[in-house]
Amino acid sequence: MTLPIASGPAGNGLRWKPGLSRQLDYSWYVIRRNPVTLLGFVVVTLFVAVGLLAPLIARRDPIEVAPAFALQSPCRQFWFGTDQYGRDVFSRIVHSARLDLFIALTSVGLAFAIGTAIGALAGYYGGALDATLMRLTDIVLAFPPFILAMGTAAALGAGTANIIYVVGFIQAPIYARLVRGEILSARERPYAEAARCSGNSGLGVVFIHLLPNCLPPLLVQVANNLSWAILNAAGLSFIGLGVRPPTPEWGSMISEGVQFMMSGRWWLFMFPGLAIFVTILGFNLLADGLRDVFDPRLRW
Amino acid sequence: MEPLLDIRGLRTYFFLRHAVVKAVKHLSVFPGEMVGLVGETGSGKSVTALSVLRLIQPPGRVISGEIIFQGRNLLALSEAEMNNSVRGRAITMIFQNPRSCLNPVLTAGTQIARVYQTHCGGTTRQARERALEFLRLVQIPDPESVFNRYPHQLSGGMCQRVMIAMALICEPALVIADEATTGLDVTVQDQILTLMRELRNKTHTAQLFITHDLGVVAETCDRVLVMYSGRIVEAGAVNEVYARPLHPYTSALLNSVPDLRKDSRPRSIPGEVPDPRNLPPGCPFHPRCDRCTDMCRVQEPILVSRGGSRQVACHASVQTEE
Numbered sequence: 001m002t003l004p005i006a007s008g009p010a011g012n013g014l015r016w017k018p019g020l021s022r023q024l025d026y027s028w029y030v031i032r033r034n035p036v037t038l039l040g041f042v043v044v045t046l047f048v049a050v051g052l053l054a055p056l057i058a059r060r061d062p063i064e065v066a067p068a069f070a071l072q073s074p075c076r077q078f079w080f081g082t083d084q085y086g087r088d089v090f091s092r093i094v095h096s097a098r099l100d101l102f103i104a105l106t107s108v109g110l111a112f113a114i115g116t117a118i119g120a121l122a123g124y125y126g127g128a129l130d131a132t133l134m135r136l137t138d139i140v141l142a143f144p145p146f147i148l149a150m151g152t153a154a155a156l157g158a159g160t161a162n163i164i165y166v167v168g169f170i171q172a173p174i175y176a177r178l179v180r181g182e183i184l185s186a187r188e189r190p191y192a193e194a195a196r197c198s199g200n201s202g203l204g205v206v207f208i209h210l211l212p213n214c215l216p217p218l219l220v221q222v223a224n225n226l227s228w229a230i231l232n233a234a235g236l237s238f239i240g241l242g243v244r245p246p247t248p249e250w251g252s253m254i255s256e257g258v259q260f261m262m263s264g265r266w267w268l269f270m271f272p273g274l275a276i277f278v279t280i281l282g283f284n285l286l287a288d289g290l291r292d293v294f295d296p297r298l299r300w
Numbered sequence: 301m302e303p304l305l306d307i308r309g310l311r312t313y314f315f316l317r318h319a320v321v322k323a324v325k326h327l328s329v330f331p332g333e334m335v336g337l338v339g340e341t342g343s344g345k346s347v348t349a350l351s352v353l354r355l356i357q358p359p360g361r362v363i364s365g366e367i368i369f370q371g372r373n374l375l376a377l378s379e380a381e382m383n384n385s386v387r388g389r390a391i392t393m394i395f396q397n398p399r400s401c402l403n404p405v406l407t408a409g410t411q412i413a414r415v416y417q418t419h420c421g422g423t424t425r426q427a428r429e430r431a432l433e434f435l436r437l438v439q440i441p442d443p444e445s446v447f448n449r450y451p452h453q454l455s456g457g458m459c460q461r462v463m464i465a466m467a468l469i470c471e472p473a474l475v476i477a478d479e480a481t482t483g484l485d486v487t488v489q490d491q492i493l494t495l496m497r498e499l500r501n502k503t504h505t506a507q508l509f510i511t512h513d514l515g516v517v518a519e520t521c522d523r524v525l526v527m528y529s530g531r532i533v534e535a536g537a538v539n540e541v542y543a544r545p546l547h548p549y550t551s552a553l554l555n556s557v558p559d560l561r562k563d564s565r566p567r568s569i570p571g572e573v574p575d576p577r578n579l580p581p582g583c584p585f586h587p588r589c590d591r592c593t594d595m596c597r598v599q600e601p602i603l604v605s606r607g608g609s610r611q612v613a614c615h616a617s618v619q620t621e622e
Contacts, residue, residue: 194401196355198388198415198466201380212405 030293037289043282050094051101058091062248074267081267092248093275103164104229110168115175123183124206137173145170149232153241163242167232171225182214220291227283234276250276303328304473304506310365312351321576323347323530332504336517339527340573345510349476353387389419392467396479398459402451408462409447419470434465457488478510493520514557526550529584536610546612548589591616
């Protein structure tokens with residue numbers, strides 16, 4: 001295995017690059033080395049690009065009703081066909097990508113923030129605080145995640161904001177668990193003691209010194225959870241607990257399209273289904289690759 | 301002269317499931333002095349250091365005693381006061397294994413600058429300038445480059461210099477070096493010790509050297525304290541103690557160091573270090589002592605002054621004098 005950069009761990013002192021750019025070089029190297037990771041990376045990049053540029057890619061209004069064009073099969077004008085109200089399926093899928101990207105990022109961000117704070121405090125302070133916080137997360141983890149999501153979403157009512165809260169809420173305990181374990185091992189390291197000796201308060205030690213050292217496994221988890229979040233959002237929308245109807249969302253598009261399955265209007269559920277499949281596959285492949293990037297054994 | 305740090309009757313106990321491990325000590329460090337604290341593994345050297353910074357982790361606890369530092373009893377301060385004015389500010393520590401004591405995700409410079417900003421304030425730029433100045437002070441070539449490097453990109457000796465820079469940047473009154481040179485090879489060790497001595501002469505910072513290496517103490521310190529089983533058994537000026545040890549443990553320790561000038565083999569101390577959970581009655585050293593008397597088996601000797609700075613805790617030594 002040859003590394004893209006001439007210098008080893010300590011550098012040969014001749015070619016030394018700042019940390020971030022070196023880390024990026026290395027990440028890019030790992031992504032390139034493995035074609036599967038590269039595929040995941042490409043899919044995710046595409047998804048993010050489509051999400052960000054949705055109005056530019058699909059110029060047709062995703063919710064504009066045009067009865068004259070109802071239930072057209074895919075053709076040159078409507079690449080993915082139209083639904084029973086004459087809305088362009090392609091445009092709806094593209095705009096849905098933007099919504100799903102937003103839901104995935106915010107809900108995982110929420111889960112990350114809550115879960116990390118709980119896990120870090122529980123792991124560092126231990127004792128009664130640890131016991132209380134961990135039993136609370138155990139309660140959440142005891143339920144099958146999607147059942148809990150359904151129950152919570154039903155209690156809160158349908159709507160985009162509620163999906164974000166629900167998905168964030170059911171994923172937070174995973175981070176709490178993960179972070180607690182990492183902090184438990186990190187707080188015994190010499191640099192934690194050195195940090196205490198130089199006058200850091202407990203919170204300072206946890207959040208400035210320990211947490212950044214626990215990030216690598218968390219980032220892999222984030223990549224995985226982004227795909228779960230999309231799947232959960234789609235699932236909730238599919239059963240009618242998520243995004244409200246006129247707004248395009250992959251899950252609700254499938255559930256609407258299913259009624260036309262028997263009459264052979266395959267494009268109504270096939271394209272949103274493929275969109276979910278490809279996106280989630282992409283995130284999962286990327287997550288596997290990220291594990292390699294952060295694997296300490298491969299690090300130098 | 302008023303001592304800078306005066307530990308009086310400090311008792312740090314460790315409450316384990318079946319026993320209580322006790323460590324008791326009295327010691328003082330004067331301003332600008334280099335004091336060596338020597339003893340075997342488990343004799344309580346590091347516990348002393350952590351007690352001073354009040355960082356003893358459960359099940360350990362400081363039971364009683366006073367730690368007077370610059371006229372204040374550290375044991376009576378609040379946690380916030382300890383963090384703001386003592387830890388990292390007035391008393392700093394240098395550790396063994398410098399590389400693992402630096403945070404791996406922050407650059408060396410960031411860590412040094414952060415200590416300065418936390419305790420002495422100032423802008424990021426000022427902290428950076430000051431950090432670079434101290435990197436130069438600890439004789440790091442090319443400080444700008446080292447400032448931006450991560451600990452794993454630096455050698456062990458470099459990391460230790462970074463640690464020293466970090467320990468000195470707030471101009472503390474006392475630096476505690478806990479086995480600061482143990483993990484380094486001999487040439488680097490020598491460079492670091494020379495550096496520490498030079499820095500003492502420049503900054504007049506008192507240094508407490510915790511080590512098991514008698515050579516390090518002989519080379520760097522003004523005064524030495526010998527610990528055994530959590531107690532100080534002998535104290536005095538380095539040259540006096542080395543030339544004429546009063547406590548049998550000290551002489552046994554000195555005899556166990558190989559001497560290149562003599563042809564004799566080093567002599568080991570018979571027996572083992574007593575289990576701290578189950579110390580022998582009387583003097584903890586008596587089962588291994590060749591000058592053991594009846595009194596040693598029942599009564600624990602206390603540290604008594606033997607003229608000048610010399611102190612010893614040994615019945616036999618006191619009796620021979622009489």
